[in-house]
Amino acid sequence: DAGVTQSPTHLIKTRGQQVTLRCSPISGHKSVSWYQQVLGQGPQFIFQYYEKEERGRGNFPDRFSARQFPNYSSELNVNALLLGDSALYLCASSANTGTGYTFGSGTRLTVV
Amino acid sequence: QQQVKQSPQSLIVQKGGISIINCAYENTAFDYFPWYQQFPGKGPALLIAIRPDVSEKKEGRFTISFNKSAKQFSLHIMDSQPGDSATYFCAASKGAQKLVFGQGTRLTINP
Secondary structure, rough: OOOEEOOOOOEEEEEOOEEEEEEEEOOOOOEEEEEEEOOOOOEEEEEEEEOOOOEOOOOOOOOOOEEEOOOOOOEEEEEOHHHHHHHEEEEEEEEEOOOOOEOOOOEEEEEO | OOOEEEEEOOOEEEEEOOOOEEEOOOOOOEEEEEEEEEOOOOEEEEEEEEEEOOOOEEOOOOOEEEEEOOEEEEEOOOOOOOOEEEEEEEEEOOOOOOEOOOOOOOEEEOO
């Protein structure tokens, strides 16, 4: 069975640009969460979606937005990129919210 | 109150030894405590998890010890192997809410 799939794996953007990251959850998983992991730190929660509804939002500016589609895949959008947005962006899926999350390998975003 | 504090930041253990990583939390509403293992270039992988109604959980060489009164939990890796060299994260969550991660421990097992 395929795990959590994220695309692209690596991305280089210029300050001020916009980026869209994509995530396909494990088949049958209805909950998707996004995390930002800065080098040398633990992942920080950005968003949680369940059945296409936002269930939680972390302490991130409005430049960050996300959505979940009817097939439970998800996109994370970041506008007006800053150098500090450079990080590994992780998507995690779960059959139910809150427990047993499986993470993808992430998208490495570099802002120059 | 949402923080999870993890120690040590780095740990070096000889092959065959016991690796011990500790975490402390403040929010008594947390009811799920997982440990994740992360290799370079990969996402975190769930190792083992515990709920506060249990004081210890063992899966193979990995054991979680949980002290509810002290608001602490720890990961013990028995017979540590070079392949266990990775970064380990503790985490906690409340019900269906987000995972709050510790800062991570870089574990190195010397052969």
